Amino acid sequence: GQNIDQPTEMTATEGAIVQINCTYQTSGFNGLFWYQQHAGEAPTFLSYNVLDGLEEKGRFSSFLSRSKGYSYLLLKELQMKDSASYLCAVLDSNYQLIWGAGTKLIIKP
Amino acid sequence: NAGVTQTPKFRVLKTGQSMTLLCAQDMNHEYMYWYRQDPGMGLRLIHYSVGEGTTAKGEVPDGYNVSRLKKQNFLLGLESAAPSQTSVYFCASSVPGEGPHEQFFGPGTRLTVL
Numbered sequence: 001g002q003n004i005d006q007p008t009e010m011t012a013t014e015g016a017i018v019q020i021n022c023t024y025q026t027s028g029f030n031g032l033f034w035y036q037q038h039a040g041e042a043p044t045f046l047s048y049n050v051l052d053g054l055e056e057k058g059r060f061s062s063f064l065s066r067s068k069g070y071s072y073l074l075l076k077e078l079q080m081k082d083s084a085s086y087l088c089a090v091l092d093s094n095y096q097l098i099w100g101a102g103t104k105l106i107i108k109p
Numbered sequence: 110n111a112g113v114t115q116t117p118k119f120r121v122l123k124t125g126q127s128m129t130l131l132c133a134q135d136m137n138h139e140y141m142y143w144y145r146q147d148p149g150m151g152l153r154l155i156h157y158s159v160g161e162g163t164t165a166k167g168e169v170p171d172g173y174n175v176s177r178l179k180k181q182n183f184l185l186g187l188e189s190a191a192p193s194q195t196s197v198y199f200c201a202s203s204v205p206g207e208g209p210h211e212q213f214f215g216p217g218t219r220l221t222v223l
Contacts (some may be wrong), residue, residue: 004151008149033211041216041217042199042214042215042216042217043152043199043214044214045211045212045213048211087151087152089151089152095205096154096157096167097152097154097212098151099151099152099153100151101149101150101151102151
C-alpha cells in the first residue's frame with residue numbers, strides 16, 4: 001500500500017529553526033509537495049521537489065532524497081504566524097497526490 | 110480573481126438527507142478534485158475530473174457522486190447522508206501534467222451529519 005509518515009505534532013520556539021520530516025512509500029514518484037494549513041483554513045502550496053537536493057525559498061527550505069524515500073521541510077527564524085499544520089504529499093505514478101496526515105507545529109514565544 | 114470558491118461553507122444534515130456541494134474556479138484549470146479531511150488523517154481523494162464532462166473515482170468514492178458539466182464547476186453530491194460523512198470537504202483545481210503544478214484549494218465546507 002501507499003504510505004506517508006510525518007510526526008503528529010512538534011513544538012518550537014519563536015526565532016528558532018525546526019525540521020519536519022516526511023518518509024514515503026508510494027507506487028511511483030513524480031514529485032513531493034509541502035503545503036501549509038492554518039487551523040480552519042485551506043492548504044496552501046509551499047514547495048515542490050522532484051530531484052534530490054535542497055530547494056530554498058526564503059525562510060523555508062525543502063530537501064528530498066528519492067533513494068531513501070525521505071524529505072524534510074526546514075523553517076528558519078520561526079514566527080508566531082508559522083503555527084500551522086504542514087502537509088507532505090507525493091505525486092504517485094498515476095499523477096495523484098497521496099497525502100500525509102500532517103504535522104501540527106506549535107510555536108512558543 | 111476569486112480562485113476556488115465553495116458553497117456552502119457550513120451545513121448540518123440529518124441521516125438520509127441529500128445535498129450538493131458546489132465548487133467553482135476561475136483559473137481555467139483542467140483538473141478538479143474533491144477531498145475530505147478528517148482529524149488525524151491525510152486528505153483523501155473522493156472523486157476527480159481531468160476535464161469537462163469527465164469524472165473518475167478516487168480513494169473513497171462510496172456514497173458520493175460528482176458532475177462536471179462546465180469546465181469551471183465541479184459538483185459533489187451526497188444522495189443519502191450518513192454520520193460517517195461528517196467531515197470537512199475541500200475542492201481543488203490544477204493544471205495537468207508533470208512538474209510543480211500545485212493544487213489550489215477552496216476554503217472548505219464543514220458538513221455535519223446527525
